[in-house]
Amino acid sequence: MVTGLGDRLKEARKAKGYTLDDLQGITKIQKRYLAGIENEEFNSMPGSFYVRAFIKQYAEAVGLDADEMLSLYKGSAETIEAEEEQQLASPTLTRRRSRHSNQLNEIMPKIIVALFIIVIIFVIAFLWKHNVSNTPKVPISSEDPIQVEDQPKSGDIGQQKENTEETNDDANVEDEQDKDEEVAEVEKQQxxxxxxxxxxxxxxxxxxxxxxxxxxxxxxxxxxxxxxxxxxxxxxxxxxxxxxxxxxxxxxxxxxxxxxxxxxxxxxxxxxxxxxxxxxxxxxxxxxxxxxxx
Incomplete structure (x- = not known):
């Protein structure tokens, strides 16, 4: 979209007797960007922020009203950015679809393997249950001697109770330590x-x-x-x-x-x-x- 901005800047530069090299030395803007402004090739520049800054410096260097030159650029900037976004949108969408397709292709073999393992586990569980139900019960003979285990003494019972309580206390301390470590880990999360x-x-x-x-x-x-x-x-x-x-x-x-x-x-x-x-x-x-x- 040609607005006349480039022609006006170029004419003012020539009227001042400046070459692009001269203007580069005055504004410290690279010569290729100065030429891009004169040709209104704004897509070759880093971004709209820099384009506006370059136009303002150019206009002030050749004696033109910077605000007027920026208003000419503003009329075309929205159209240029819309065209750029439209050009970038198509390859981005294609790339996202390709990425989703690749992810599905990677996951599918894992799903199939998981289903196969589940089927095997189900079959094994079914066969085990079937074998247990068909196992004959062995009758208990009345002639088999019945053995009576020695009952623990009262002192042994007390000792066992103390050992059990000590074991439970140790387990509780370990649980509290694990919880403290987990809380500390969560608090340090970025x-x-x-x-x-x-x-x-x-x-x-x-x-x-x-x-x-x-x-x-x-x-x-x-x-x-x-x-x-x-x-x-x-x-x-x-x-x-x-x-x-x-x-x-x-x-x-x-x-x-x-x-x-x-x-x-x-x-x-x-x-x-x-x-x-x-x-x-x-x-x-x-x-x-x-x-x-x-």
Whole structure:
């Protein structure tokens, strides 16, 4: 969708006597992104947030009204994003159906084996019951001597009672210890939950965890950037990750992490092995995790 935005910026640049190389030096924006703005090829850029920032810097550098240029871009942004989502939806749906089919194929042999084992157990139980019912009873002969066991003395009975009580006390102590260990294990279980949503920001709280490790996987092109509370980049660099890529980073030394996600539908974030559930469908969005250290 051509809006005239690119032509106006290009004409203003030429009127100033700037080349794309000159403009790159002034704005610190890569030349290929400047050319993309002039050609209105916004799909080649990291995301709408960066497109708006680049347009504003470009307009100010060539002496145009930044708000007017942004209004021209806004008219086409919704149409562009709708087309992108429609293109991404089809392969994502196909991939999910394929995944469900593969899971069913993996589970089916296990179900068949389980049913076979159940049938075998049923047959064995039936045969055993049938044999027991057909076993002849042996009559007791009156000539067989009847043996009377010696009755325990009163002192022996008391000793046995004391031993039984001691055994029960030991068992109760072990049960209480097991329960305490189970309660402690539950209390230490990691807790990751969403606590706030504001615009593009979704804030989460991480508790009951001695470490803070991230694993980010992409199923399709997605802009990824990870910074800490000091705005320090914690990955080799913010960039567009392609399908099948994965990045791991240990951020246990931080108190807060901000993950800029270009396409949440194509990005999986794991926190200490636990898959983070997106609380917002905003595109793009910032995932902010506050690490509550013990």
């Amino acid at each position: 807790k990751l939950e969403n606590i706030n949503i504001a615009g593009e920001d979704s804030t989460y709280s991480l508790e009951n965890s001695e470490e803070f490790k991230l694993e980010i996987r992409t199923n399709g092109p997605s802009w990824i950037g990870v910074t800490d509370e000091n705005r320090t980049e914690r990955t080799p660099g913010a960039r567009i990750m392609q399908a099948g890529e994965k990045v791991e980073v240990d951020v246990t030394d931080t108190e807060q992490i901000r993950i800029r996600v270009g396409r949440p539908t194509e990005t999986e974030i794991y926190v200490n092995g636990e898959l983070l559930e997106y609380a917002s469908d905003t595109v793009p969005q910032n995932i902010i995790i506050d690490y509550q250290k013990e």
